[in-house]
Structure formats: C-alpha cells, structure tokens
Amino acid sequence: MTLTKQSAPVPVTDPENPKIQRWDDIGLVLIHDFITEEEEAAMIAAFHDVDPRLDGKRRISQHFGYHFDYTTFGASETSFTPVPSYITNFLPRLPIQDYLPDQFTAQYYPPGAGIPPHVDTHSMFGEALYSLSYGSAVPMVFRMSDANDARKMRLPRRSLQSVSESKLEGGSGTDAKSTATTPESQSTSTTKVKSKPEEPVSEHPSWELLLPPRSLLLMTGPSRYGYTHGIKSRKTDIINGEMVHRQGRYSITMRTIRRGDEIGCDCIFPGVCDARIPAQSMDVQEK
Numbered sequence: 001m002t003l004t005k006q007s008a009p010v011p012v013t014d015p016e017n018p019k020i021q022r023w024d025d026i027g028l029v030l031i032h033d034f035i036t037e038e039e040e041a042a043m044i045a046a047f048h049d050v051d052p053r054l055d056g057k058r059r060i061s062q063h064f065g066y067h068f069d070y071t072t073f074g075a076s077e078t079s080f081t082p083v084p085s086y087i088t089n090f091l092p093r094l095p096i097q098d099y100l101p102d103q104f105t106a107q108y109y110p111p112g113a114g115i116p117p118h119v120d121t122h123s124m125f126g127e128a129l130y131s132l133s134y135g136s137a138v139p140m141v142f143r144m145s146d147a148n149d150a151r152k153m154r155l156p157r158r159s160l161q162s163v164s165e166s167k168l169e170g171g172s173g174t175d176a177k178s179t180a181t182t183p184e185s186q187s188t189s190t191t192k193v194k195s196k197p198e199e200p201v202s203e204h205p206s207w208e209l210l211l212p213p214r215s216l217l218l219m220t221g222p223s224r225y226g227y228t229h230g231i232k233s234r235k236t237d238i239i240n241g242e243m244v245h246r247q248g249r250y251s252i253t254m255r256t257i258r259r260g261d262e263i264g265c266d267c268i269f270p271g272v273c274d275a276r277i278p279a280q281s282m283d284v285q286e287k
C-alpha cells in the first residue's frame with residue numbers, strides 16, 4: 001500500500017464564531033487570531049530575551065511551569081520556572097476552562113526545522129493538548145497511528161530516540177516517517193541506530209493542516225490519543241498551490257500535568273498508549 005497525501009478533512013466553521021474551525025469526529029479545533037499581533041510581538045521579544053539565537057538549524061525549547069522530564073516523559077517534580085505573564089494572560093481565553101494547562105514548552109523553529117511525527121504521552125498529561133502558533137504559518141502533518149507506530153512505542157526509549165535522531169540528521173530534509181513518543185527528547189540523543197529496513201508502510205494517509213500565526217490548535221479525543229502529529233523539516237512549503245519559503249516559527253505547547261492517582265490512560269488507542277506499554281520495555285534506563 002502506498003502512503004498517500006491528502007488535504008485536510010473539511011472542518012465545520014462554528015456558526016457563532018467564524019474564527020473557530022472544528023473537526024468534531026477527531027476532536028480537533030483551530031481558533032484563528034487567538035492572540036493579537038501586539039501579543040505576538042511581545043511573545044517573540046520575550047523568547048529572544050532569554051535566548052537570542054535565530055539562525056541555528058534546530059528547534060530551541062524553553063520550559064515554563066514544571067519542566068518536561070525526559071526520563072518519565074511527564075513533568076518534573078522539582079524543576080520549575082515561573083510561567084510568564086505573556087502566557088498567563090491568555091489562559092482565561094482557552095476554550096476549556098474546567099482544567100487549565102500548567103506545563104508550557106515554548107519553541108522556536110528556525111526555517112527548515114521540524115518535529116518528527118509523534119503522539120504526546122498519554123498517561124502523564126490531561127486530554128486537552130494545545131499548540132499556539134506565532135511568527136509564521138506552518139503545515140502540521142496528521143496521520144492516524146498504525147501498527148508501525150505501536151511497534152516503535154515498544155522499542156526501548158534509547159533506541160527510539162536514536163532512530164528519530166539519526167533520521168533527523170539524515171540531511172535529506174525528510175522527517176522520520178513515523179514515531180510515537182513525546183518529541184522533546186528527540187533532539188537530545190547523539191547515539192545513532194539504524195532503522196529497520198523492513199518497516200511496514202503506513203496503512204493510513206497523512207494530511208496537512210496549515211497552522212496560521214496567532215492560531216490556537218486544540219487536540220482532544222482521537223487527534224490527541226490516536227493520531228501522530230509532526231512538522232516536516234524543510235525550507236519551503238506549498239501553501240494554496242504556491243511555494244512559500246519558511247520563516248522562523250514559534251509555538252507554545254500546553255499540557256496539564258497528571259500527578260499521583262491521576263496518572264494513567266484508558267483511551268481506545270492502546271497501541272500508542274504509554275499506559276499500556278509493557279513495563280520492561282518502558283523501564284529501560286538511560287545510561
């Protein structure tokens with residue numbers, strides 16, 4: 001079977017608010033103009049007050065709230081940076097107010113940088129997963145996960161990181177074809193392991209959703225638990241039939257930390273659910 005590309009399924013526009021598009025069957029929502037241009041400019045300035053680099057090749061991440069923990073794929077118990085007001089200011093505008101995110105990863109993608117396809121950790125974070133885009137537009141690639149993603153979930157973490165990394169460093173401008181894990185770790189490992197040549201080709205088509213600057217993406221249900229999402233590492237995109245050179249892009253990924261008894265997941269996608277992965281393969285320690 002060949003992996004085909006198709007355009008994003010057609011969303012329904014909220015009759016009350018034309019800025020809100022919904023893909024109800026997969027729990028995906030895109031809110032246009034979620035932040036103002038003034039907020040966007042202030043957020044970009046704040047990012048570079050902390051880290052002035054603009055022209056590298058890799059994503060740069062800044063963590064707020066309890067930091068992402070690369071050994072548990074959840075949130076650290078101790079490592080904490082206060083959440084800046086440019087983030088807390090817009091929390092009252094988030095579409096879900098029953099519970100709010102408390103772990104924030106701001107990222108800068110220099111032109112050409114991407115993020116491999118992955119499923120964010122299920123058990124350690126609440127259902128609502130947000131991505132706020134700013135700086136420039138980029139297409140995000142979605143694909144229903146399959147047996148290949150499930151197989152990768154069962155690799156020891158070290159190998160999983162290394163496979164992703166070696167593919168990322170391949171220099172051909174293509175991302176790993178299919179990776180199911182939380183992605184921050186994928187820029188940290190330096191060990192290279194060859195991927196298996198006999199990998200089955202994905203059974204599901206991928207599709208691209210253009211994330212405009214200042215838009216907020218909310219993933220719940222199947223789009224959160226069962227689909228991989230990623231951004232191709234490439235310098236140009238085809239947008240509305242035209243080739244467009246990428247500009248620097250920023251995003252803030254927002255998650256709600258689960259602690260203690262709340263840790264776990266009973267979603268309907270066990271193949272890519274870290275709560276269902278056998279303990280021995282998840283317990284491989286980084287040496």
Ligand SMILES: O=C(O)CCC(=O)C(=O)O
Binds near residue numbers: 107115132229251
């Ligand atoms: O940059 C984005 O919009 C998404 C980042 C992402 O998928 C993640 O941090 O898990």
Ligand SMILES: [Fe+2]
Binds near residue numbers: 183
């Ligand atoms: Fe993600």
